[in-house]
Amino acid sequence: MKRWLIAAVPALVACTVPDAPSHLGGYPFAHVSGGIFHWPANRLPVRFWADPRGNMNALVQNAIDVWQDQFMYGEFTGVLVSDSAHADVQFTWSDSVPPAVAADPGPPVKACGGNTQPDSTDANGQIWGAFHSGITILLVGATPGQVEACVRRTVIHEMGHGLGILNDNAPDSTDIMYFTPLVPVPSAADRTTIQTLYHTTPNWLPPVR
Amino acid sequence: MFRTILLACFFTSPAAAQVSFSVFAGVRRSSVLVHDQIVTAFDVRPAVAPAFSVTAGMPLDLPWRATAAFDVSTSDVRREDATGGTQSITHLTTAALTLGLSRSLKPWLTGSLRVGALKYLPSQNLGLFQDGGPFFPFAQVAFDFAPTFAAEHGLGLQINADAHKFITDALRVEGFSESRPVLRLAAGVSWTPGSHP
Numbered sequence: 001m002k003r004w005l006i007a008a009v010p011a012l013v014a015c016t017v018p019d020a021p022s023h024l025g026g027y028p029f030a031h032v033s034g035g036i037f038h039w040p041a042n043r044l045p046v047r048f049w050a051d052p053r054g055n056m057n058a059l060v061q062n063a064i065d066v067w068q069d070q071f072m073y074g075e076f077t078g079v080l081v082s083d084s085a086h087a088d089v090q091f092t093w094s095d096s097v098p099p100a101v102a103a104d105p106g107p108p109v110k111a112c113g114g115n116t117q118p119d120s121t122d123a124n125g126q127i128w129g130a131f132h133s134g135i136t137i138l139l140v141g142a143t144p145g146q147v148e149a150c151v152r153r154t155v156i157h158e159m160g161h162g163l164g165i166l167n168d169n170a171p172d173s174t175d176i177m178y179f180t181p182l183v184p185v186p187s188a189a190d191r192t193t194i195q196t197l198y199h200t201t202p203n204w205l206p207p208v209r
Numbered sequence: 210m211f212r213t214i215l216l217a218c219f220f221t222s223p224a225a226a227q228v229s230f231s232v233f234a235g236v237r238r239s240s241v242l243v244h245d246q247i248v249t250a251f252d253v254r255p256a257v258a259p260a261f262s263v264t265a266g267m268p269l270d271l272p273w274r275a276t277a278a279f280d281v282s283t284s285d286v287r288r289e290d291a292t293g294g295t296q297s298i299t300h301l302t303t304a305a306l307t308l309g310l311s312r313s314l315k316p317w318l319t320g321s322l323r324v325g326a327l328k329y330l331p332s333q334n335l336g337l338f339q340d341g342g343p344f345f346p347f348a349q350v351a352f353d354f355a356p357t358f359a360a361e362h363g364l365g366l367q368i369n370a371d372a373h374k375f376i377t378d379a380l381r382v383e384g385f386s387e388s389r390p391v392l393r394l395a396a397g398v399s400w401t402p403g404s405h406p
Binding site (some may be wrong): 020021022023041068069071072073074075077195196198199200 | 380
């Protein structure tokens with residue numbers, strides 16, 4: 001009986017030892033001013049509005065799904081809303097609207113650009129107004145499929161800024177948050193970075209609704 | 210057709226007359242499903258959940274009975290931060306089918322041992338359940354207390370505990386290499402219609 005107990009107790013202890021992964025390998029996410037921001041739990045789901053022109057709606061929904069899949073523990077959820085006045089993040093075409101076609105699976109072509117910023121921030125770290133993400137089509141002679149692939153990854157990249165990665169410091173071209181996104185989905189470093197951000201205490205407050 | 214014949218044979222057989230049913234309603238507490246650390250440590254576990262089960266029992270050689278049970282419980286699954294904060298991840302239902310044996314241990318106490326399959330059914334394929342809800346084999350032990358005054362009405366108190374090992378495909382992708390033992394404890398009231406004199 002005693003021998004059974006001696007064998008059973010260490011086995012039981014071994015069974016319950018946590019095997020949490022390291023979660024290392026991210027990159028800096030703070031704003032150049034030192035600002036740290038993420039959407040707090042009481043503001044989920046984050047509300048996104050997409051320009052009704054072209055296929056922006058599908059592009060934003062795809063980006064929401066892609067970023068949601070980077071989280072394991074309910075840190076971020078997003079939803080598309082039809083009223084821009086009640087959105088936390090707005091996605092618009094800055095000028096021309098490309099045709100909705102299948103994305104070219106070939107090598108990436110920089111056929112578009114993007115920009116994301118809130119209306120304003122103040123000295124107390126309060127963000128005012130919605131985040132605005134604009135997508136620009138560049139005149140580089142790219143095929144419609146190459147443009148579609150570019151805007152697809154750029155919308156994911158800009159949404160990364162809207163979620164709180166407030167710089168373009170991703171060091172590797174395999175990261176979706178590299179200053180020029182060249183990959184279709186977030187890398188392991190992007191994943192670690194956004195997870196770490198959402199478990200870090202922010203010093204910027206979310207916009208007042 | 211075959212199923213109809215089988216059911217007809219069963220319900221007209223002497224065995225069918227001896228099959229008894231009992232229902233259970235109570236609450237269930239689960240141990241931690243996941244322990245992780247991203248900046249700070251936190252746990253993931255289902256909230257205290259209402260639990261319900263239906264059990265069919267058929268007598269074997271005394272004092273044994275064969276049992277088959279369907280068990281369900283439902284609650285939010287939450288992240289519990291070290292700071293005390295909680296964040297709901299999604300709503301989770303667990304459903305289990307078991308087969309087992311039970312026997313009377315005392316005139317007022319019955320013990321059961323069951324094995325079966327446990328299915329996690331998240332309301333959304335999200336987070337650690339983004340690849341859906343997994344199946345796990347599990348084992349359960351249950352004790353039914355029926356003091357004389359309650360037994361007269363077919364009522365009893367039941368405590369059951371079960372164990373399984375938990376992991377999901379998404380957790381494997383995240384870097385978890387081993388499943389985690391999960392213990393669940395439920396307590397509540399059972400009722401066996403027609404069992405009282």
